[in-house]
Amino acid sequence: MASASAPEVVVVFDFDRTIIDWDSDDWVITKLGAADAFQRLRPTMRWNPLMDRMMAELHARGKTPEDIRDCLRSAPLDTHVVSAVKTAAALGCDLKVVSDANTFFIETVLAHHGVLGCFSEIVTNPASVDADGRLRISPFHDPASAPHGCSLCPDNMCKGKILGRIQATGSDKKRRRRFIYIGDGKGDYCPSLKLGEGDHVMARENYPLWHLICDNKQLLKAEVHPWNSGEELEKTLLKLAGEVISPPAQASQFDYSKCEMSNPASCPPSCAALITDQLLVRKY
Structure with missing residues (x-):
């Protein structure tokens, strides 16, 4: 555990293409055989309502929520990322997920790999199974009732506003x-701008976040660190955490079992190439 005088280290992970090396929406749509419907509907809909519509399509084709869970469980997760999450949690870092995926996908993957309990909070688009047995995906921000007003982010989620709330509601303000902050996509740029001196952005190299940062380096106050594999993510994250936590802690001294615990708190909406070429139409 970090010493009482050491700063608290808050690690915020994106999910798609960050914790996982693939895109959870694309994986499910492709593996469960709905690429044809996706191709037909993609030009006509925004991503978040499109994913809800795709869950309806899967339901109509006889796919159950458990089929979707099994599909997600079949996908790989880099062992270096699992190690990074468990070790950072054991060292006393406060781990959170802020993602434009959804609760059902994220919690299924993290639980399957034994790291769900490592995270204190998952902030993402809500998902639930309705009375008909269909998975429903809702926007984090409802653009019809309360638009978030950020021009950098998609209308269903502003990660910058979410990070601002996390920054303002620390458990111990003293x-x-x-x-x-660890991410890859365009949606991770807005929260990166909210970080200050002494903070760090781990941007996946040659992905949209990296390019936006490189084009606007003067706008960021946080220190930027590239990564491009699970091994590099683990090495960089633990190095940065170790530089802040003093004296250095030995992960072997800690009980990793807390990562096997029950679900972390999921923030409700009120809180303000493994896929086919046809589905390489990114949501970012």
């Missing part, structure tokens, strides 16, 4: 906090 204790210094240092943020490490």
Whole structure:
């Protein structure tokens, strides 16, 4: 555990193409055989309502929520990422997920790999199974009732506003906090701009976040660190966390069992190439 005088380290992970090396929406749509419907509907809909519509399509084809879970469980997760999550949690970092995926997908994957309990909070688009047995996916921000007003982000989610809420509601405001934000997509740029001196952005190299940062380096106050594999993510994250936590802690001294615990708190909406070429139409 970090010493009482050490800053609290808050690590915020994106999910798609960050914790996982693939895109959860694309994986499910492709593996469950709905690529044809996706191709037909993609030009006519925004991503979040499109994913809800695709869940209806899968339901109509006889696919159950458990089929979707099994599909997600079949996907790989880099062992270096699993190790990074468990070790960072054991060292006393506060781990959170902020993602434009959904609760059903994220919690299924993290639970399957034994790391769901490592995270104190998952902030993402809500998902639930309705009375008909159909998976429903809703927007985090409802653009019809309360648009978030950020021009950098999609209308269903502003990660910058979410990060601002996390920054403002620390468990101990008297204790210094240092943020490490890990992401890859365009939607991760807005929260990166919210970080300050002493914070860090781990941007996946040659992905949209990396290019946006490289084009606007003067706008960021946080230190930027590239990564491009699970091994590099683990090495960089643990190095940065170790530089903040003093004296250095030995992960072997800690009980990893908390990562096997029950679900973390999922923030409700009120809180303000493994896929086919046809589905390489990104949501970012």
